Amino acid sequence: DTGVSQDPRHKITKRGQNVTFRCDPISEHNRLYWYRQTLGQGPEFLTYFQNEAQLEKSRLLSDRFSAERPKGSFSTLEIQRTEQGDSAMYLCASSLRTGADTQYFGPGTRLTVL
Amino acid sequence: EDQVTQSPEALRLQEGESSSLNCSYTVSGLRGLFWYRQDPGKGPEFLFTLYSAGEEKEKERLKATLTKKESFLHITAPKPEDSATYLCAVRGGQGAQKLVFGQGTRLTINP
Numbered sequence: 001d002t003g004v005s006q007d008p009r010h011k012i013t014k015r016g017q018n019v020t021f022r023c024d025p026i027s028e029h030n031r032l033y034w035y036r037q038t039l040g041q042g043p044e045f046l047t048y049f050q051n052e053a054q055l056e057k058s059r060l061l062s063d064r065f066s067a068e069r070p071k072g073s074f075s076t077l078e079i080q081r082t083e084q085g086d087s088a089m090y091l092c093a094s095s096l097r098t099g100a101d102t103q104y105f106g107p108g109t110r111l112t113v114l
Numbered sequence: 115e116d117q118v119t120q121s122p123e124a125l126r127l128q129e130g131e132s133s134s135l136n137c138s139y140t141v142s143g144l145r146g147l148f149w150y151r152q153d154p155g156k157g158p159e160f161l162f163t164l165y166s167a168g169e170e171k172e173k174e175r176l177k178a179t180l181t182k183k184e185s186f187l188h189i190t191a192p193k194p195e196d197s198a199t200y201l202c203a204v205r206g207g208q209g210a211q212k213l214v215f216g217q218g219t220r221l222t223i224n225p
Binding site: 004031033035040041042043044045048050055056058091093100101102103104105106107108110 | 118146148150155156157158159160163201203210211212213214215216217218
């Protein structure tokens with residue numbers, strides 16, 4: 001299977017701890033996106049990379065959130081000093097800049113902050 | 115600001131009972147309206163992209179249509195395996211790449 005992969009699939013942490021999630025996009029895709037989804041809602045955009053450059057960030061992305069895509073391949077999303085309100089599904093998507101530029105999503109990382 | 119509203123929030127149908135899901139949107143310069151299917155605990159699965167009013171796309175029992183203000187996802191003779199949450203999203207103008215999603219319609223097909 002050559003789809004988008006995310007690791008871990010589930011993460012339980014205590015309030016105040018730092019967590020890091022990884023996303024591996026479809027191999028030839030040069031655009032990568034992070035979204036957050038809470039129960040009963042649609043995904044909300046967090047940030048977007050084209051190759052290694054972070055080109056767009058949402059106001060939702062507070063100072064405690066940071067994302068990187070160091071070599072234009074995989075990406076990491078780190079949340080520092082987690083809060084209970086950070087509990088959500090974190091989704092990664094990737095797309096190819098040319099053509100339809102359709103975003104294909106990974107399975108997500110479910111974060112629970114106790 | 116781009117906005118998407120989906121209705122109804124939830125829909126229960128009997129197997130074989132056709133219906134439609136609605137997606138109303140406001141966007142500055144539409145560069146694509148997207149339909150995704152999402153099963154519980156999984157990421158959204160891409161279904162269709164529509165770009166201009168009057169465009170239609172079909173896949174098995176699903177047909178998506180687009181007007182200047184809304185999109186419909188028509189489900190013909192659904193089966194229990196069509197049960198899922200259906201998400202609508204738009205990509206607006208001004209070079210933005212993000213998708214703005216609606217809250218989804220949770221569809222249940224009873225056998």
